[in-house]
Amino acid sequence: MVKTGKQHIESLKDGRTIYIDGRKVADVTTDPAFAHAVATAGSFYDFQAAPENIEQMTFVSPKTGDRVSRAWQLPRNHRELVERRQALERWAALTCGMVGRSPDHVASTLAGFRMGLPAFRDNDPARAAAVESYFDYARDNDLYLSYVIINPQSDKAKSASGQPDPHLVASIVDEDAEGITIRGAKMLATSGIMANEILVSGFNALQAGDEAYAFTAVLPIGTRGLTLMSRRSYEQAATSAFDYPLSTRFDENDAVIYFDDVKIPWDHVFVNKDLKMAQAQWHETRAHVYQNYQCIIRLMVKLRFLLGLARKIAEINNIINYPQVRETLGLLAAKVNNIEALIIAMEAAGEHFNGYFVPNRTILCTAQVIAQTTYPEIAEAIRTLSGGGMIMVPSSFADFETPETLAIIEKTQRSVATDSEGRVKFMKLAWDAIGSEFGSRHLQYEMFYSGPTFVTRGNSFRFFDWDGVKGFVDDFMATYSLPEGASLRPAAE
Template sequence: MADVKNGAQHIASLKDGRQVYLDGTLVSDVTTHPAFRGAVASAANFYDIQSKPENIDWMTFDCGGGRRVSRAWEMPRSYEQLVSRRKSLSAWAASSCGFIGRSPDHVASCMIGQVMAGDVFENYSPARAKALRDYVAEATRNDWFLTYVIINPQADKSKGWGEQAEPDLSARIVDEDAEGITIRGGKMLGTSAIMANEVLVASLQPLRPGEEDLAFSCCLPMNAKGLKVLSRKSYEAHAVSEWDNPLSSRFDENDAVLWFEDVKVPWERVFVHRNTDMCRAMFHDTWAHTMQNYQAQIRLVEKLRFLTGLARRVTETIGTVNMPPVRDALGKLAAQTAMVEAMLHGMEASGSQQGEWFVPNKHMMYSAQVITQTLYPEIANIVRELSGGGLIMLPSSAADYGNDEMARIIRTTQQSPAAGSDEKVKFMKLAWDAVGSEFASRHLQYEMFYAGANFVTRGHSFRTYDWARATAMVDDLMASYDRPAMAPIQWRAA
């Protein structure tokens, strides 16, 4: 029997006394609460998938002593290993149709990316480098589900974080001693925090000199003393049934503000300490930012594939699939989805050996982000356009069928050339949950901004593009010809 984490073990690990608040109330158990239990079950399913006997060999790896863990924690040493790792991550993403953005493989990818450029940490501080290596080894062996909070709460964007009116707005170091640091303040966006084991606390946003109190990186268990999780509205809690809301009832990963009320962090869990430049370097001078966003593109490919399939089913359901304008739209969707998948393969094929590790192409990854930030809203809108009023003209809930007269009217007015009345309603409710519901609106915002605003991702693209090669082509061509010596041209009058 393989020693590998399964879903039941993950659910049990969440019964740890964590402080999650929803609607003004402390949630006693996120695994059974109606606002979270569906998402928790979906998270557990990731581990159930990898622990199936037929999946263990290709979805997990031996991290030592016969212990097998998710390939999310595997640091690829070759192109082939990078691809095999991606196939495992794709299987996880497909199980949620790409709707769980902060799945366990996201922050795991960030953490291994830091270790893969260990010299960056070693040059900064051998003690902090050892803390990072030891922590990642522990997280790997336990196959922990990590989330992160690396953004400060919004306030006055015209001012620096150290200039805000409320000193406790952003998590900062308020004390330290021989045992560790003490932090106080808020951080966001704690996506999937309610179902994670641990949280990485750091600052992706640039910090200025003088903001050293905010300049730290550490990892904490989600039940750390003084850590409070303030959940946003739960779409799962407002899902009438799985039939009415098949996506939001299962895949509402949740987002939250994490509040640190004088939380003590031992030194062995502190990776950056009062260093503003290292807060930047831990993401951008290592492979962390590349690996975590490469994972995001793996997930997004599965999500776009789902939406493209959804669009096709919409047109079959309402009988428009053979209309030339509709086929034009579907052909465009198919090409766009294939383009993103091709870019994913391109990141791998043009990857490079960096010491003992093989990493995806950083610029191609950023290029994909730039394109998909605007592509996702476009694709979602095409699905809405293809669906028309059918997305809105739906029964209020499955309870309508409990009234025989209403059920008769529904079956009379919900017609389709490709499906029965009940099946049409079931499908259109799925389509609405994917592109029209409040859950869908949150996903639109997520895909547009999880990597930063457009100018941020375009800045990454500008910074990483091989401008020297591109401009050299221009310069070489110009150098291949000279201005000829010519006498003035005498033009004859007509």
């Protein structure tokens, strides 16, 4: 048996608490603010369950013998790593790379934790046992998880415990024989509304005194006391699929999450008031590498889509033969290929880690740094190529239904490459990708989902082989010296 979209959508009817526009959502699967995004979530599972895809998209759980998403696979060699990536690539293509927190993202985090089990074990065997058993449970039920690992913005000059309200940031407020109780907020639960469970953890720096904030746990989204405060729904605001082809389908949602004294059992707690492990869980395992490898794969797919948009704009406006336009497109193609090349490189230079085969860490860090500037550059180049084309469009599909406006559309929406309907359809797609509220949110997402630049560049600094490059310089400098007799300094002892 393999999970289907219908099963996933049914599983979201679990009494979850979501608020939007001042109202409580009765059923996320049918609510106009979320229904299409939820259907997209289901489409991932239908795709992997289709007979023609099942071999590529799933693998056999070593525990149950059932097929589950390859996102849960722990590759042992380069071939398995590439096979898993190809499955992730196909999932990303279903949404043109527009769903960032698809089910393979947090599955990759948990896989990274699982591969780093010895780090948890050395620290606290009971917490390691929780990681191990939860991983099996999540994999064998092919769960969709979201995560919140960032503290809500407030006074950035103070750490979690130094905020005027000690319960702003989610922390452990109680513990007993059964588990921990948490209170406070985290941001941002992207895809939380359509996930089964959520991983709550911390990536922000912590300091002595912040122990209560240093925890990692998982819990079902439907848990009593857990509230998702959704941002505005772009899919609900979109007038039609013709006008907003991406907003209407792929608005994965982002939400602030609030825990009102929520109890979590010990077998769902991976880190408990432990400043050291709160950091080590990311970097002494391969969680950070593996989750961001998934992000870069998804980004590569999205950039291919944007590159297609850029090329089509040039053809539709017949600017393709201008040398400057070809130069721009050549530069964009190189930037997109660069991200693809980094994926191939991090696999080819992959590392053995506790018996598993994982992408190369420093190349992953490189890809993250480069990706953060590549996306805004490509988005800006599309705006440059488009000029006013994405704005010079009828207000909505309804203008095609009114004879007067249809006549003007036919006269004014001209292209050497397509008819007036094709031109409007394309320009509206390009605007939804780049300029609509949905498109604009994507720019913010790509700039920040993996942390601000000082974090990604800090990791690049941290994991780079500085000894190698310094040694290179030192070795070269050892090949020459002051000319003999030129120095008045006494010779070194």
